[in-house]
Amino acid sequence: MKQPTIYDVAEKAGVSIATVSKVINKTGRISDKTRNKVTEIMQELEYQPSTVAAALTGKKTFTIGVLVPDISNPFFAEVARALENNAREIGYAIILCSTDYQREREHDYLELLIKKQVDGIIIATEPNDREVFKKLQSRNFPLLMFSVDHPSFVTTNVVTTDDIRGGYLAGRYLLDKGHRHIAVIAELNRASGNLRLEGLKQSLIDEGIKLNEEQVIHSKSKIEDARIAAKEILKLENRPTAVFASTDLIAAIFMNEARKENVAIPNEISVIGFDNTIHAEIAYPGLTTIAQPIDELASYAINQLLLSIEKPNKSGHRIMLAPVLIERNSVRNLKEIKS
DSSP, X not given: OOOOOHHHHHHHHTSOHHHHHHHHHTOSOOOHHHHHHHHHHHHHHTOOOOHHHHHHTTOOOOEXXXXXXXXXXXXXXXXXXXXXXXXXXXXXXXXXXXXXXXXXXXXXXXXXHHHTTOSEEEEOSOOSOHHHHHHHHHTTOOEEEESOOOGGGTTSEEEEEOHHHXXXXXXXXXXXXXXXXXXXXXXXXXXXHHXXXXXXXXXXXXXXXXXXXXXXXXXOSSHHHHHHHHHHHHTOSSOOSEEEEXXXXXXXXXXXXXXXXXXXXXXXXXEEEEEOXXXXXXXXXXXXXXXXXXXXXXXXXXXHHHHHHHOTTSOOOEEEEOOEXXXXXXXXXXXXXXX
């Protein structure tokens, strides 16, 4: 069925297109009788004004673009849901784009979002080409970096978790449980993964322990990558007593691969994750992890982006929330064994 146009509304209401436009945009001097008549015809025809047309006249489209690296990662799926819920409360819709860590897709989606005349963009990807973002910044386009923090974004809003603190909490917990031989699987292609690793290292340094760099393995938070990383650790002759994974997905895959090799979790290897996603809850045994406050992050993100939309020249604001440790059953207490 053909969608009704502004011309259809004008013809049925017996008014000019300009009059319909004034009713839509709430401009000009129009009698209440005419305004009500046009509104009734719009409802009768189920006419929806074009967001592109609204944007061309300088009006808001009430849409926000969201760029994530991988929507199949439960963390970003939960982030997308939380952002959408918060956006709906203030009358905004979300256009979600998953780049799959690909530079070309990142470019294509940014171009698409600009063409769609979104009012602002939330970026949860690690920017592959910072020049693109600098150009948007120079135009005072409303941007917000979500869970991505970098010195080049000083003029942009940033909402993130204290990843260094999270890594430190994970390391401190393992140390308190008697673990000294620790391996790491981290997203070293993302700033968050490196910061979590940095925090873990600092906790070890505080105890006079140096992390063996050979047991720090890079893996994207993708199933196949995590499998390869898990197998690399499991085939070591001198296996670590514990593994810190920089995301719950990586941790869950490691636990699954260990099970295939008849390596018991946590009796033979302990595991701690990061994010507190659904993977942590349904894993067996339950995954001890560092929780990110996803709902709070999303709320701050939407509110900060809205401020940038209202005041494009407003300087960037950086918000960092504290993570917390959620204890389940994937870490063994080695001190109890020795005692």
